Amino acid sequence: MKSHPKKGKERVKLSRRDFLMAGAAGLGVAAMGGLLPDMLLAAKAPAFKKGTKLSILQGSYFIAPSQDLYKRQAQEWGEANGVEMSCDFLNWPDLQPKIAASVQAGGYDIVELWGGWNYLYKDNLVELGDIAEAFGKRNGGWERYVELSYKVGNRCLGVPHGYSNGSMAYRISWFKEAGCPNAEDGNKIDLTWDEYFAIGKKCKANGHPFGQALGHSTGDPPGYCYPYMWAHGAMEVEKDGKTIAFNKPQFVEGMRKFIEGWKDAYDETGTSWDDSNNNRAYLSGQISSTFNGSSIYFTAKKNQPEIAADTHHILIPKGPAGRFYWLDTRTFAILKNSKNVPAAKEYLKWWFEDKQFGDWWRSQEGYMLQPVKKYYTDPVWFKDPKMAPFREQPKYGQNMGFAGPPNEKAAMAWSKYIVVDTFAKAVQGGDAKQAIEWGAEQLKRIYGR
């Protein structure tokens, strides 16, 4: 039976055949317009082989609720797509060796790479430019430090998710006691390294020294030493990535001041401290200031509100050559030896959508720096003025190996603690020039090959 279209407001009757034909025509038009694939994708989650498993490896979180959230997100995606998810969170120093073992022998599909590791494993990672660029573009473009370090040449081998970095945490009352102007508001304090050491000298005389880790530890020691080196005109290498630019007169002078400052202002046992020692020393009231992530402040807010109320942050001090932060990009990458690359890619694509990434990033309340510009103005930064110095860090970010690229040589110098050990040698031996010469020689061995 055919339909009989009528003019006016009369109802149009459609037979089953007409409906099917009209539907088919509509689909044809949609398909020609390129809508069909999108429609089909929207209607149905990607199907993965039964029994597909995804294993994810990353560093443990200082902000525990964010780690729980990440696990829940992975679980949520796994359940919706019929994929069994497992997430492992390792102590920071153990992360890289585990990734290295996984590159050799398999075991993980998605791994969290820290600065320079994308260069180390460049032959073993899946190209993820499509996901990364879509994420970056959607969110106003990359922050400068990400721009500098997220690619290996032109290849994008991981999707950037930020960087957790430190700043100077300090006790307001003890800085006041030491005569620091505007001590109650760290956002109004802008110090040079000399001024910072001078405050530390007074604090130490009052029984509250500064504390700084200079041991073999991957986070705080390089996070402090690299910016100090750059602020005093030195760097590992020039732009060519080969010429050593470490042994500079200005840096030797800066190192002399550091040796003096170490004696006058710091707890001298810091030569053996690792990433956790300064947290414990600060929270037990042993030290008045330290370079650390916001984890100290978060822990204090949770367990010792009186210390949190007396704590603020300042930007890392500046030197004759300016102010710098050691910022490299952390990425989520897929290992080529994974048996589940399509599922891993789908998962990352989903996780970097605004909802998932935004929830995860905000849950860290500023502990993780923004990788993309959109989050610079995110309300999370305005919840607590004490976190404002962290928001500004990306402006001063410099990659390891600067002024060269953050490549495998830079990662090697970091893994061998060359810059950190130069500082440790300087304070142990008291000879700035000799320590820097030692560091320059070691860097030459790495970059000269």
Place this chain on the structure above:
Amino acid sequence: MAANARLKSFSMRDFFDRERNLGIMLFMAYPFFLGIWLSLTDSMIGRAGQFIGLRNFVDLLTDTIFHQTAKNTFIYALVTVPFKAMLGLGLALILNRHMRFSSPVRAAVMMPWIVPTALSSLGWFMIFDPVFSPISWLFRNMGLISKNINFLGDPILAISSVCWANIWRGVPFFGITILAGLQSVPQELHEAAAIDGASVWHRFRHVTIPSIKGVVLIASLLSIIWTFADFQLIYILTKGGPANETHIFGTYTYQIGLQATEIGMGAAISLYMFPILAVFAILLLIYLRKEQ
């Protein structure tokens, strides 16, 4: 005929024995030869390298961190063993005396040896803590020191501290091994010497020492080999720091081979241990053969 005889005498059991031995040899030898091969290449983790001959070994000869590592390893292995042997001997002499609850006491003194090294190292990590060390706390409260002892941050103290933790861990091994030696000394020898008028010192010097000499030597050689190849204790306490003052072959190999991903160079570092350990192993074998 001779060939036939040999064939007849070759049983299935021989066949399986040979297969088994071959299997064990392959199992043991494969990682060793792989290590040798890697040391002759510029391999990195995840990247097959090219053959570069002895370049890794030659490069290491001019590496000041490697020099420091070699020096630390010798200090760590050779300084600790005499202390372990002497303290172990003292412990064995005490345990050898008849006393109440000797069995539980003997079991208890084995604790440092039995407890997983990773766990006991964490204990020492807390004892040597630069800020919260109970030793520093005690001495400060006694008025003996004005600031905390920098156990793991001062170059001399750092190597001394890791040596001390190693001695603590190794003494029970010497103690129990020497105790076994002491208990095999016939009581009659001591009694005869006493009847002849030998003093306690003379009996110790001329009866006890010769009887346990072999046991002490074997324990010392084994201990040197184990200490040379140590890793866990140093890794947990210092990771080779500060400024490489406590790096030993094991930790430097790990740092270069796995952290810096230069697995070829890492293999070369560990292979420098091989001739040194081989000398001690050969000495041990020669002694054991002589004893047989």
